[in-house]
């Protein structure tokens with residue numbers, strides 16, 4: 302039976318065993334992986350592989366560099382022994398091992414499963430080739446293969462007794478996309494099979510075909526080596542842009558294994574790929590460099606154009622959302638923005654942070670700070686800021702008092718907090734600089750929906766940088782910086798009833814927002830950026 306026949310039989314069996322709901326959830330999860338284009342972004346043909354060393358389950362280290370000195374290398378990334386499709390593929394590779402080795406190549410399989418689990422797979426599938434333990438998916442990450450299994454699918458897996466996160470010794474169910482590579486002896490990928498659908502695997506016949514081509518090339522090269530240079534044209538072949546990419550990556554090799562190295566190599570790979578994809582022209586690269594120079598020129602102690610640029614490109618929200626890992630139902634993140642100013646005055650509960658004249662319509666914001674089980678968090682800090690009714694933050698508006706509409710509050714013993722400010726209004730982000738040009742050429746407006754900024758923090762909890770968005774704002778669906786998340790949309794009640802006003806000790810109508818902040822256990826951290834205040838001219 303061919304590998305594809307075995308996989309198809311398994312697909313049909315799995316389909317028959319699952320409820321319509323589970324089928325739907327699993328199909329949607331595969332579609333989400335496809336939409337995220339993880340497979341398209343994975344290390345691909347023509348790219349050099351990272352030189353890794355990984356412990357083999359039989360003992361000792363497998364060194365990619367040493368294996369390549371012997372000849373081509375076939376690498377199979379698999380999800381784990383819990384995955385039936387992975388076992389089918391591994392057993393198939395075992396059957397093809399003699400053909401692979403006959404062509405002078407080596408075969409290794411890699412998964413993030415802990416050694417005891419990997420050993421079970423080696424034994425149950427009777428594998429004789431090296432199976433390597435990739436702790437924390439470190440190597441899979443360098444191949445750009447990692448992704449998180451959809452939480453709903455994880456629930457089904459747990460129901461089947463499979464705890465993938467625990468199998469991998471990790472906090473989350475992160476796995477590589479199943480992938481099979483054929484690497485030439487020069488360390489460059491000659492064939493890559495990566496598919497968003499985990500039930501699809503590389504055809505071993507194709508792998509062996511690629512190895513046959515490599516063997517033929519090797520024979521041709523060794524035959525031509527004795528020919529005179531003039532006949533082969535040696536030294537006259539133009540260098541490809543991919544070779545330049547490989548050279549640049551090799552140049553930062555010393556940083557490999559460091560976080561800086563990981564980030565820089567990704568920057569190099571992605572920017573080089575971007576240049577190839579859009580066939581970037583030299584004049585366009587210079588225009589981009591000039592754009593960035595002007596972002597620097599217009600920035601000052603009260604304005605940070607690069608943060609604004611990251612915000613309008615949606616990069617800030619991607620980074621915040623990926624980094625946050627907040628619990629289900631807990632407070633979610635949104636953008637910090639370029640107007641946060643650290644050191645706002647401490648205020649007692651019930652205080653009003655509107656200290657200017659004509660700041661806007663009065664608003665009371667109150668509620669509790671709770672943990673995910675509903676227990677009040679005492680002494681939690683809310684660092685809050687907002688604009689006045691004209692949409693201006695005090696640091697860019699010298700007519701407002703210092704630290705106007707900014708303050709820090711601590712939750713009381715019962716977790717409660719209570720503050721007065723003004724009702725947020727929508728406002729334009731600055732469009733008189735390079736970011737404004739970018740918005741204009743892409744036909745976008747520069748408005749942000751009305752929002753109230755908060756950094757919520759407490760010892761033993763993740764600090765959350767976020768915003769609360771007013772539900773009646775016309776820009777809610779088209780935020781210039783993509784900050785709106787449904788859980789952050791809030792409703793202010795208009796209090797104008799004389800009895801309610803009397804109970805609140807107010808003579809004028811006001812807006813009332815009751816909101817509970819739910820914190821996720823974890824490590825507290827600082828905002829990492831603070832703006833200055835523009836001087837009056």
Ligand SMILES: [Fe+2]
Nearest residue numbers: 638640752754
């Ligand atoms: Fe803002």
